Amino acid sequence: MTSPGAAPGLATRPGWPVRVAAFACAAHLLFCAARLPHAVYGKRIGEITDWSELGAAAYHLQMAGAESRRVLEWLAQELPPGQVLLWNGDSRGYLQVAAAVLAPRLLVWDRAVAPMASIAAGRPIFRGRAPWHQQVPVDAVPVLVGRTPAAAGLELTYR
């Protein structure tokens, strides 16, 4: 049980630690190879299927609650290309997902934009009203808010 390239004098008769190391190496190979069907193929196929069925927003917001998913899916559908959406609140957490889902449309910080401004980052600011906010004017400026703590998800307010 010696390696062909073993250094002379070091491995004439392997002791038990060498044999244990050899079996540990083989065990590593066998264990990792045995994981391929389920952990590498099975789980990945499940992930790809979920992504395809749910879409990026719902896939990444599975833990964020229904309200967050509803907000982001509506924005992904309604926010026109070339316009920007205002944001506020906690910049960590689900706002990261929102920025990626809505790209190449941009999110601009609410406080960096003057109250009556219609342009930000050189692009028109998105105006609109979510269907479940009937009391809000149709041409209101939605602001996507990252709730605190970051794990609390997203909500939609208006300025």
Add this chain to the structure above:
Amino acid sequence: MTQRPAVDLVPAALLAMVLFAAVAHGLLLAGLTLPSWLLGASVAGALAVVRLRLPAPPPAWLAVLIGVALLAPLVGAVATPPRSWDGFTAWELTARFLAEARGLDHPYFADAGVYAYARAYPLLQPLLLAQLTPWVGAGGARAIFACFYLGLLLSVAAGLAGTGVAARMRHCVVAALGLTPLLLGPAHGSIDSGFADLLVGFLLAAAAVGIVRDAPSWAGLAAFLLPLAKNEGAVHALVLVLACGLTGRWRAARWASVGAAVALALWLPLRSRLASPGAAPSVAPALLVGAGALVPFAVLAVAGLLRRARHAPWWLGGGALALGAAAAIAWPWVSGSDAGVALGRGLRFELSVADVAGIGGTLLAQLVFVRKFGLAFALGVAVVIMAATRRGALAEARPLLVLAGVGLLPLMALLLTRSPAMLPLFLDEGTPRYLSQWLGVTWLTTGLLMHRLGVDPWPLPWPRRPGGR
């Protein structure tokens, strides 16, 4: 006519990446856009400079095994955008905007009001993806993750071959590394997760080849690319310089210093601009270029002093400590990076000392987490202990142990200086990925030591001789 030097596939690929990254960062610093043919021209340029020496084909069983293992993450990478959080929200997003703008003249990079969580992340991986996107689409561009994975395996194989390890051992070690659950599974840090940890792992493995073979091309090219790949890559590059110096690998040390110096001189001013777009720079760009270019050589000088310090260890140790403290004070001010902020917290003694036991325990648990790493780290530690008891058995692997030992110190420092609120996230999410960057170094060390100890990597009766001799 001078004949072009023959180089292996990996350093040739690294050279192409270096040419691309150097020109791309230079153009971005100058405020210019990148031509869509830049990556292709860099590959052609590398092939014009060197003569490619292709590796011997692997045995059929190894090729099939790695092919089967790689197929799933390759399909996973191409089929959808990254399904892991940071891969999707940080690295891929930057690549999308780079592909759209072909430079940094876009509100995502240039307007501080625009939400861009990862704006100041290093750009090497997004730049590579953005360059490939016009030619093969965003999905096809992500196939480059498979190239990083193969580069990692080929680096370890080349490192073992260069130190006389038999083919059978090399093939088993490459298989053991290639099958690592964290790389193949769909979780954070896997091949198709879109994180840059795989790229860093590949570059660290190449750096390890540089130090173990005292090969300046491997060390220099890897040291150049590391700071451009991920924030901790700058620390890894300096660690490489220090480890090369401490172990007397001076040819590798010199070129690693040059590589790291040029990369930092390019990256620090660009990072400063990205971190505060539109604002007047708090530090003059020339100062950043100078600091970036000087730090690796200061580290090299410290290594040289320490290596000759047998008669005055306290004085020289104090000097090194003072230099380290000065760098730590300057770093947060200069960069404001995570590592710099962490170092600043450490210097102000805002350490999470109460969490030391928890950090140590979690780190240990991650090292032996078989569903993520198999027995990679456990076996590595075991063979190091075995080799330490035999005269001369550690000699070849000592530079790698110094590299890993010095390299793990910044990880410990980062964890110790995390705020209590952020620590659990770092321990659960970050630590496995940071450790995964060291898989190539670990398996290279393990293979070398198993060879020296005479460990048969496949002692089972069937199949009789995987890979033959």
